[in-house]
Amino acid sequence: xxxxxxxxxxxxxxxxxxxxxxxxxxxxxxxxxxxxxxxxxxxxxxxxxxxxxxxxxxxxxxxxxxxxxxxxxxxxxxxxxxxxxxxxxxxxxxxxxxxxxxxxxxxxxxxxxxxxxxxxxxxxxxxxxxxxxxxxxxxxxxxxxxxxxxxxxxxxxxxxxxxxxxxxxxxxxxxxxxxxxxxxxxxx
Ligand SMILES: Cc1cc2nc3c(=O)[nH]c(=O)nc-3n(C[C@H](O)[C@H](O)[C@H](O)COP(=O)(O)O)c2cc1C
Numbered sequence: 001x002x003x004x005x006x007x008x009x010x011x012x013x014x015x016x017x018x019x020x021x022x023x024x025x026x027x028x029x030x031x032x033x034x035x036x037x038x039x040x041x042x043x044x045x046x047x048x049x050x051x052x053x054x055x056x057x058x059x060x061x062x063x064x065x066x067x068x069x070x071x072x073x074x075x076x077x078x079x080x081x082x083x084x085x086x087x088x089x090x091x092x093x094x095x096x097x098x099x100x101x102x103x104x105x106x107x108x109x110x111x112x113x114x115x116x117x118x119x120x121x122x123x124x125x126x127x128x129x130x131x132x133x134x135x136x137x138x139x140x141x142x143x144x145x146x147x148x149x150x151x152x153x154x155x156x157x158x159x160x161x162x163x164x165x166x167x168x169x170x171x172x173x174x175x176x177x178x179x180x181x182x183x184x185x186x187x188x
Contacts, residue, residue, distance in 0.1 A: 001132065001133065002130055002131070002132040003130070003131050003132070004128060004129060004131075005129040005130075005131065006129070007050035007051055007129060008047055008049075008050050008051065008053070008091070008126065008129055009050075012089060012129065012131070013047045015079065015081075015087065015089060016045065016047055016053075016079055016089065017047070019079045019080075019081075020041060020082075020142050021039055021040060021041045022039075022040050022045060022055075022077055022078060022079045023037060023038065023039055023040070023077070023078040023079075024037070024038050024040060024055070024065055024075065024076070024077050024078075024122070025037045025038075025075070025076045025077075025078070026064065026065045026068035026069060026074060026075050026076070026095070027068055027074065028067070028068055028071055028072070028172065028174050028176055029071060029072050030174065033174045033176075034064075034172075034173055034174055036064035036065060036068065036172075038064065038065065040055060041145050041146065042058070042115070042145055042149070042150070043112075043113055044056045044057070044058070044112065044113075044115075046111050046112065048108075048111075048123070051093075051125060051126045051127075051129075052123065052124070052125055052126060053077065053091060053093075053123075053124050053126065054098075054108060054111075054121050054122065054123040054124065055077075055121070055122055056109075056112040056113075056115065056118055056121055057118075057119055057120045057121065057122050058115055058117040058118060058119060058149055058153065059117040059118075059119045059153055059161055059164060059165055059169070060149070061168050062168070062169075062172075062173065063119075063165075063168070063169035063170075063171075063172065063178045063180060064172050064173065065095065065122055066097045066120060066122065066169075066178045066179055066180070067171060067172035067174075067176040067177065067178045067181075068095075068172065068176070069094075069095035069096060069097060069122065070097060070176070070177065070178060070179055070182075071176050073094040073095060073096075074094065074095075075092075075093055075094065075095035075122070075124050076090055076091065076092050076093075077090070077091045077093075077124060078090050078091075079091075080137050081134055081137065082137065082138070082139060082140040082142070083139060083140065083141065083142065086133055086134035086135050086137060087131060087132075087133070087134050088131065088132045088133070088134040088137065089129070089130070089131050090128075090129075090130045090131075090132075091124065091126045091128075091129060091130075092126065092127060092128040092129075092130070093124040093125050093126040093127050093128075094124065094125045094127065095122050095123065095124045095125075096122070096123050096125075097120050097121075097122060097123075097178070097179045098120060098121040098122075098123060099120050099179055099180070099183065100118070100119075100120070101183075104121075104123075105121065108121050108123070109121065115150065115153070116150070116153045116154050116156075116161070117149065117150065117152070117153025117154075117156075117161060119161075119169065119180070120179070120180070165180055166180070166184050169181070
């Protein structure tokens with residue numbers, strides 16, 4: 001049964017920090033827009049406070065979450081236990097994108113590992129903390145993080161990554177602009 005908590009308690013924080021991955025969901029407002037759901041691994045997520053989390057988002061071929069939170073803010077993060085006692089945690093909130101040039105980046109980026117492919121930080125202010133049973137989530141044994149994304153980014157120069165983002169990350173699949181896209185249009 002679902003249960004809501006006032007905040008991310010110390011116990012929930014420990015649960016979050018024990019997970020090797022999380023899922024992030026967001027959607028555009030348009031009724032026919034595509035709902036996005038992304039799996040996120042590596043050591044990218046930080047609990048910033050009782051009602052705030054952030055993750056370091058790495059360069060990839062799409063930029064859905066950032067476009068959606070820019071449009072309407074809505075974001076949900078989900079963590080689930082693949083080992084040990086069953087549990088699902090959903091954090092519902094309002095997201096914002098922090099780009100490397102901003103003063104908030106200077107404040108937050110030291111909290112994260114330095115990944116060459118870092119493109120932005122997604123901060124989520126949480127308005128609902130909900131746990132549920134997870135009785136039907138299968139048991140998996142963790143055998144390691146994939147290094148593919150890191151290797152992919154490390155093979156590129158800063159400039160290559162920058163032009164990749166300008167080519168691929170300026171809008172969502174539904175054509176909504178991302179903060180990276182706005183930045184590009186300001187520069188033109
Ligand atoms: C090298 C590479 C690695 C990727 N790894 C992931 C990944 O681990 N998780 C993921 O959600 N998308 C991954 N993607 C896919 C896209 O970046 C994906 O469309 C994007 O993550 C969706 O938007 P979001 O990151 O804003 O949620 C990868 C793409 C590339 C090129």
